[in-house]
Amino acid sequence: MTAAVTPPTRVRADRSGWLAAAFRSRYVVAGLAIIAVFTLVALVGPYLVGDPAAFGGTQLAPPSGDHWLGTTQTGQDVFTQLVVATRDTLAIGALAALAATCISVAIGVGGGFAGGTTDDALSLVSNVVLVIPQLPLVILIAAYVRHTGIYGIVLVIALTSWAASARILRAQTLSLRGRDYVLAARAYGERPWRIIVVELMPNELPIIVSQFIYAAIAAILTQSSLSFLGLADPSQLTWGNMLFFAQNDSALASGAWWWFVPPGLCIALVGTGLAMANFGLDEFLNPRLRRKS
Amino acid sequence: MSGTSARLWRAAAALLAVGVLAACTDSPAATGTQGASGVLTVTDGASKPFVAVFNPYSPTDSTAAGGMIFEPLYYFDTVDASRVSPWLATAYKWSSDGTSLTFTLRTGVTWTDGQPFTSADVAFTFQQEITNKALNQFNLPLTTVATPDPRTVTLSFSRPEYSDLFFIAGKTLILPKHIWSTVSDPATFANATPVGTGAYEVSSVTPEAMTLTANPHYYQPGMPKFKTVRFISYKDNNASNAALAAGELDWGGNYIPNIQRNYLGKNPNFRMINIPLSVAFLVPNYRTGPTAALPVRQAISAALQRDFISRTVYGGNAPATNPMALLTPNFSNVLDPSLKDEQLPAGDPTQARNILTQAGYKLGSDGIFTDPAGKPLAIQLQVIQPYTDYVQDVQIAQQQLKAAGINVVVDAESAQQFNNNKYNGDFQLLIDNYGYTPSPYSYYDNLLNSALAPKPGVPDLVGNYGGYANSAVDQALATIASTTDQATQKSAFATIEQQFVKDMPLIPLFEQQNEQEFNGNVVAGYPTSDNRYASPAIYMQPDLGWVVMRLAPAHH
């Protein structure tokens, strides 16, 4: 515990190192490629297709030149819906994951660094949230948020999904706060928030990114589950809600696979893309996983 | 419960009753059940596991309790308000002032444990309501109950009670005194092995299935015809729809999307019967907000293409209703002849725009009207989240109204929030339906009576959520309730209907589809549109019991 060490340089080197290395992984590249395609669709897609709400086409028509992915029970174009739904689905995933990660960083890193009673209290809160059944919480929160726009569902998911990741970040912070460079910074008289932002966060960034990605996968899946259970705003066009309507109109039994399969596949693909990026990231986060080449 | 139609929620409901008196006879009932055979497998749309509760006072008791096990004094036909048939009673008579009502009971009826059914049972049932207010389900102003003889019961009331006859005779289920008089708290008595007068007895109850068997001593000759009736519970409509399509269920009451392909096409003997029992409408807030203005309500009504909604969402099985929102032919007996040809507009954005323009609304450059005060015409339309058909309806309505220059914002709320908003009058416009009653008085009274409207801090859990108030309508309702004279009643109904058309307190949409599926390979004798002898709605008590005992195994 000699205060003479000057570790910050090492930290910065590490940081650029893992990022560059991550990009060399084929998993990361493949994963990011999938995400990039969907992001592009989310950004420009809605301008390229027609009005997804337009009713009145042939009902339950199979895929054709006019309707690339056929139509729904109410004669809406499935492909148009799929494209337009990409935006809100991804936005919900990203925003909910961002919000959940912010909460978990504040509680996990903040608590872990502060230690003592603050830590005890915060970790008590995350443990309680972790063991309370999520479903009633979701329904309760959903009852209090306005159902216009996507923010309601974002808030619902964020508030119910941060706890596990806060625990992981806390554990990591506990192990880092004893490190020489943190102790050194403390000995120099650095202010706590500066130590967190400058010393701790950069070192935890890979874990935070990884938790963010997990949270995004979970948020997209949770959104679709809530839609399926009839607990999300069905007037919002998302893949989950497309499945909700498909399911309620017995799409599969009617043989309308073109309506039921694509939204589910899109959810799975985005999830896979994110998981691949994370998997590649893990390899570089943990040097032992790195392929000996 | 992923949802679908209003139907899903309907299932869990149970309503029941109370009763008094009766006479009895010692002649053993002739039974038709010696010939009972076969198994009828049905789903009443119950979306939760079965429990052995056959207590008519429980708001969530088994659907089978009302009608199949316990019976009321009369059957009120939901598909024809003019038809009232004897069940446990054979005659009734009002006193001249309507404060007392005398029933003559059927003879030859026994409880399933062999005890005779008498006026003491009916008297006990109604007396319980007087003694224990928590059992007075229909809030009847009962004062005394008398049993002049074993076949006669007289109920007395603190005010004329003509208008509640349906609740007294049609909904109150008669309980056996010799069992229930020993129950310390009838409110919390599960009654797992019920003794009733009905055509069926409980055989077994498991979370997934409830099995009933024919009462071998049932008093109606030749009934029931099925030896066994088994109810199956499903947690999702898709599961029960699949079971119907596979022929595993013989009677179901679910809406099946694309029914031709998903059900009717599966077997030449599969049948679908659609006899609507309720009317769907948009409920405007009559007191505040944009919908308080009559021209706005009229414009909305004029712009809606109801046929398109019916075709797109309901496969054409939800035809437009009339401007009085009066279900026909169910309530044809009270239809004002001068209104019988009245129709709702076919849906024309131009006509809607004209109505608004004439009322001083101005069409803005964005294609949306502003009201005379200069505020853009934006209306929040609330819908209950899990009812996907309603969500689709309002999404279509949103587009049709936009074409007419009215901006509608769809607000889908959870069931709890929606109900809370509705009961407190906290909305601008919402989609709802009402009906399932054989009483046109009850229908209009709940929807239009100004006394029921929500007040600040006093929610209204019955109807008239929009706060409609019209003294002519209130007066007409009071007139109907104070007489049994049909001519007087008819003219009062005519007043209500004319005021309804003039004021448009509700924006009528369509007749709510009520699709019932029957497997003709197994079951015969169900009501059809040619033979509307009762309402074929498996989720309704006591109608279910009335129909089930008339169903017969199909012969091939």
Place this chain on the structure above:
Amino acid sequence: MRYVLRKLGFYAIAAWLAITLNFLLPRLIPGDPVEQLMARMSQAGSVAPGEADTLRQLLGLGHGNGLQQYLGYLHQLVTLRFGMSITYFPVPVTTIIGQEIYWTVILVGVALVISVGLGLALGAVAGWRRGSRLDAGVPLAMLFSAMPYFWVALLLVYVFAQRLHLFPLSGGYDPALVPGWHAAFVATAVRHAILPAATIVISSVGTWMFGMRNMMVSTLSEDYVVAAQAKGLRPGKVMWGYAARNAVIPSVSGFAISLGFVVSGALAMEIVFSYPGIGYNLLAAVQNDDYPLMQGIFLVITLAVLAANLLVDLLHGFLDPRTRASR
């Protein structure tokens, strides 16, 4: 010992907080049970004005102020009497939970054990043979675990039950039978359980697999594994006896945490297959504002998850002294 006491104290406070939240949450949901009942009843026949007040009396609602209700609630917990459900009035909450929980515990429990066992085994092998064809199956496993639960379930029903008629369409057993421990019933229960269990396994096995694979790979470079290999021990012994044994430790805490998600995850499966279980009852309780039932189910889940976590925490403390020191 100090560590154990501290942990127990911590969990006691967590339990009290959870119990108190269980009391508060239901009451914050808008509306009350009578509103939900009236809404449903109006869809199956007309309701009479004044009926709501009668219902309130019948159900015995609204006695006492908040504090009295809270104390009454604590008293119920201590005496293990949760009152009567409103959704199933007047059936006691304990009866409903008792009737449904076996299905959840058995089906979800068995499926979870299969999923964890399979995932860990596959992960261990994939990690051991890094770069082999099995390792290339990782993206496929990712795809499976990123598919929505209910979507998988619906596809399985459609293909294997509706089209191929290999399995029953729905339910937990043949409705003509009365549940009991006899051969006919067990046989039908098993047949009905296969698709639901498959749903859970398919959607969750991938997660266990990656976690294990990565831990395995990092364990392989530990000195004791290298030493074991150098000593010439059989590869199978090194793989299972040395590497996998240590690599599995983090999954144990993951398992405890995941117990909490069992109920909500199983809910979608219960709905699609109309399978008996506690998840759907929780949903129904919430949607009906059925406070007693909601609280009962809450409590069962919460205490089960707390207990599992406590157990894991204590195990960790003994297995890995470093954890103890760092707290």
